[in-house]
Amino acid sequence: MRKVLLAASITVLGLSACNKKDDEKAPLNVPSTYESANYDANVAAEKAILEDLDALKAAIKAASESNPLDEASLKAIYEGSDLQAATSAYYNTQVLNYLKEVADASTGGAYDMKTEGKAQNGKGGFFGGRLFEEGGLELIELIEKGLFEAALFNHAYSITQKTELTAADIDRLVAIFGAHPSFPNSSDGSKHEHPDSYAAKYAAKRDKNDGNGFYTNIKNALLTAQAAVKAGKAYDAELRAALKVYLTNWEKSCAATVINYLYSAQSKLTATNPSDSDLASALHSYAEAVGFLHGWRQLPQDARTITDAQIDEILNILKAPAQGEASAYLFVTDTFNQVGKLTEAINKVKEVYGFTDADLEDFKKDWVAEQGR
Template sequence: MRLATVVFAPILTLAVACGGDDPAQSTSGGGGSGALGGGGSGGSTGGTAGGGAAGSGGSPSCGVQIPDNYPATDFDTNTAVEADVITRFKAFLQPMKDAELAATTKPTAAQLTALFDAGTPSLRSLTTSYYAGEIDGLISEFEKAAGNTWKPAEPPPATGGIYSKWIFDARGRDLRQAIEKGMFGATHYLHAVTLTESGPDAKAIDRVLAIYGAHPSFPHDDKDPTHPDQFTAQYAKRRDDKTDTNPGFYRKLKASFIAARTTAAAGADCAADRDAAVAAIKLDWERVLFATVVFYASDATKKLTVDPPTDADVGAGLHSLGEMAGFVHGFRQLGATQRKITDAELDELLGLLGAPAAGDATSYKFATDTAIEIGKLAQVSAKIKAVYGFSDAEMETFKVAY
């Protein structure tokens, strides 16, 4: 796989759409960085906790009152570019989804590349140069695999294809998930970083909220008929049991977004509080995605250790593995100061998942040599626990879908 340095896109917008995930739902809970009043680890809304900004109903150091609800004034106008990019992201993914449903559907690399490059700003321009190069390679592999059938074997076959409900390359990588979930970090998160690099105003916070995948109404529902949570917001929802009085990731991020929007609108006197709220958003955004990797590690383990496993079980297990690798790989070569996890830690995780940044993937071995490989998923979870300081109780909630 090709290495490249990260290039931050100009401050344009993006908001990308992600398809649904099969392994039901994800997790909940977990302490976050919180906000002043937004609740840190074990905290609750209204008090001082974590390392962030003023949460709902609180008051930051600059004295402005933080409302309970997100100010929605001009949200649709402010996020018009995001709406367009969301549409184009869905258009980029759709031919790959269609190919998973019918072997007669065979999108070409040229067609997929044209969708990746279309529009202003294009999806490519909003993605790290490193991961854009990875996507080029994945698109080429998708063209080779579409229309074929595949089954994990040792040695692996010459080409990939459809197995159960997904398209894998010859070495067991779920190709669409590598593209889609990788872009959660390499595109969505990168764009949020770009928008907030220097003194974001209220409009910029609106745009970050759209990229995150939520609406000012914060429905806490990915099935909401009007404004369903999507992208990272969908996973934050799945990591947060709304019946629990202790807020999980979704509610903590909501509090931080309200604080960021309010303090950004208040001007220079509230700049420090705004920056603290933005820092809380970025850290919990990252934590949500890696908590979701813990969910899929548990899910893949369950699917791949069914005795005896069906093709549906094995396919679903490899699909979960693909989700994990996508989320992890997308953070590689992002700005080192803009994330908690390091490239060295990411490379360690990718190696355990059989999806190294350089060299041949061995993901298929989780199906052909399960007894030896499956323990690596517990190692992935343990390393994520150590990086983010998750508690034992949090790690257990991450295995549940809400």
């Protein structure tokens, strides 16, 4: 009887050893290049969203003193579009309000911000060749850059939340980011057949191309995600980790760009005897920063690091509150007393994301231009 039990025990141990060996999975093999035979077909929906954004931006940029805009025409481009469908409920309301304000401002004529401060006509108008609402915000930037997060990132996040992702879904994440399977890490169309655009363009600008940058991390995350999907359910942990890296680095690259634009605005505002065009350019950089920041508001908290409370604090510092009237014109009319707010906002963004002083110096640069890539 003891021999039978001993034999049975050996058999069980043997089966356990075999099962353990069978359960061990091979390390995920991640290729160095991204391959997709059906990429263009897979990303048709994402291309439609991006084309809608381009169309809306082009319509707004067409405004001039001799070519005022029509609110209904602008809303006809946006409402019912794939872009609107991808946009968060909160920012959808913002965009609709902004489009009305843009149309109103386009009928305001010349706006002498230096002497008027807040536009006396209650609409805004054209200052230094750019269109501003009555409080000094260039709303085209709040629309476009805000939608980078509120629509493009929001759409990407919704894809990552699927229970089961396919290789086609990973293609979609590449496209909505603004990249291409060739991953050039450059927005220079003279050097690359498929230059980066949208959020990818700015991630590339903030990437030193040293193997550790935001763009490179996103590329490697998408390569890993594609490999994990193809390898099957056993690699779901690797897939989910890669998707987190993708989302986190997208957000951080935008935060770094907020800092870049605030430094740019600060430099232009404090230049000696700036022209109206120089001041308008400063407010342009400032508005891009505001747009990149505001677009995160009310997106799912597990999709991002920054909280709504932190967003509101920084927007208030920048005199562009999420709920309330902007007083961006003060950076022009009271530069000496107000320009320090830009540094205060930079330091708040630095604190939220744990950036270092060295990071901030790097963020001042456009690394694509610096390295001629």
